[in-house]
Amino acid sequence: MAERDPVDLIKDQLNRWEELADLHPDNELFKQWHIETRTILEKAFSPKSTHVQNFLALRFREVNVKAFASPEISRINSARYKRDLENAKNILQSAIKELTLDRTLFKKIQTTPKMVEVSLKGQYFISSGIADPEMRSAIQSAFEGNELTPMKDSEVPRKEESLEHRMDRIRRARFGIYHLSSPEREDVLFEIGIALGMGKKVTIIYKKGTRLPGMIRKLTGIEYGNLSELTEKLKREMG
Structure with missing residues (x-):
């Protein structure tokens, strides 16, 4: 696995945001993005950090039981998906802001910013x-x-x-x-x-x-x- 700058990794995930907008939580591309984003946040901060916990709190759907499937439920789930996708975007932007502020501090104390290992x-x-x-x-x-x-x-x-x-x-x-x-x-x-x-x-x-x-x-x-x-x-x- 390669070591990458967490700011660059999070920006990469943000750049994929638009392609996710028309998908749904069961789409393989979305599931891959979700797993990767969670992993990056956990390694850049910690599993108990605010960024990770806020990201994990996003459900991306309102109703999860297929037995209740209907056009109305699909509409509700779609609205929740788009809302939580927007929330995820805000979380990632906040994470970048924190890492960038930390980097300013690192420069002052001459310390190397943390890199994360990802696949x-x-x-x-x-x-x-x-x-x-x-x-x-x-x-x-x-x-x-x-x-x-x-x-x-x-x-x-x-x-x-x-x-x-x-x-x-x-x-x-x-x-x-x-x-x-x-x-x-x-x-x-x-x-x-x-x-x-x-x-x-x-x-x-x-x-x-x-x-x-x-x-x-x-x-x-x-x-x-x-x-x-x-x-x-x-x-x-x-x-």
Whole structure:
């Protein structure tokens, strides 16, 4: 498991908030998010902390007995789900605020902020232009030992894929890997724009010697000379 800054981890969970809005408590994506968020809060603070207890107090549904299922119950449960999802957002924002204040104190007393060990799950998006099996294998090798897998490609060629479908795959991914040395660079830049607009984490990879647009240089970038180097640098970046 990798050690990560708890502020970054909580921000990642917040960035997934919008994709959860139209789901329900039994959806696998929501359940995964809930477990991960609880784990992060418990490790960043403690199981008995106010943030954790407030998060655990959220029920995300009003009625839990399936025997009472009806359109009216579904409406009530949906309203409770959305309300508690908003409450969860406020809890996470409060947690970030506390950790940020603590960090200011850490700087004053020259102490290293606490890191937390986590095991991330889910899928990541691979941009247009990464069709070479060897490159895909190099990327996947960087995540061996984690429970992160590449998002399954569309059944149609990428160039024939609808904009809505591509946006949906970017939205459902935890993060994306975007190759800017690809012949399909224009498509990749477009995908990066979509991801940034959704608040998704963007990791750029490019071969040595590739010239990057000025604004793109501000994003997390991995320059590589060969595929082995790409794998190792991805491991360090994601670890």
